[in-house]
Amino acid sequence: MDNGRGDRQVIPLEWRQLRQQIVRIGAVVSLLVVGGTVGYYLLGHWLGLPDTLIDCFYMTVITLATVGYGEVIKVAETSQGRMFSALLILSVSAHSFMPFPVSPSSP
Numbered sequence: 473m474d475n476g477r478g479d480r481q482v483i484p485l486e487w488r489q490l491r492q493q494i495v496r497i498g499a500v501v502s503l504l505v506v507g508g509t510v511g512y513y514l515l516g517h518w519l520g521l522p523d524t525l526i527d528c529f530y531m532t533v534i535t536l537a538t539v540g541y542g543e544v545i546k547v548a549e550t551s552q553g554r555m556f557s558a559l560l561i562l563s564v565s566a567h568s569f570m571p572f573p574v575s576p577s578s579p
Contacts, residue, residue: 500567501536508532508560515556516547523547536564 512528523531523545531545535557547553 504536504560504564504567505529505532508536511556511560512545512547512553515552516545519547519550519552521546521550532560535560 509525509529509532512531513523513525516522516528527545531543531548534541534544538561543549543553545553548557
């Protein structure tokens, strides 16, 4: 970063680590949302119960957020769809229990 005087300002290590952690969490959440949406969409087409990508995205979001609105797409009412939903929820649970790196505090 430039502070206007030509000097470069150094970002403290803690802030860089925090930024890296936020980027990692965002990447995992994005991957889960995209994976869930595409998974519901492909599973629906494979089972002959196609839904729109918007509906599949909505189902993914309410599943990941554990809102509990119920099955809003046809494929989620099948045993394969319920198994996919269960695996999606378990993958979120597994990532939520991953330890965050803690840096030693400075005196």
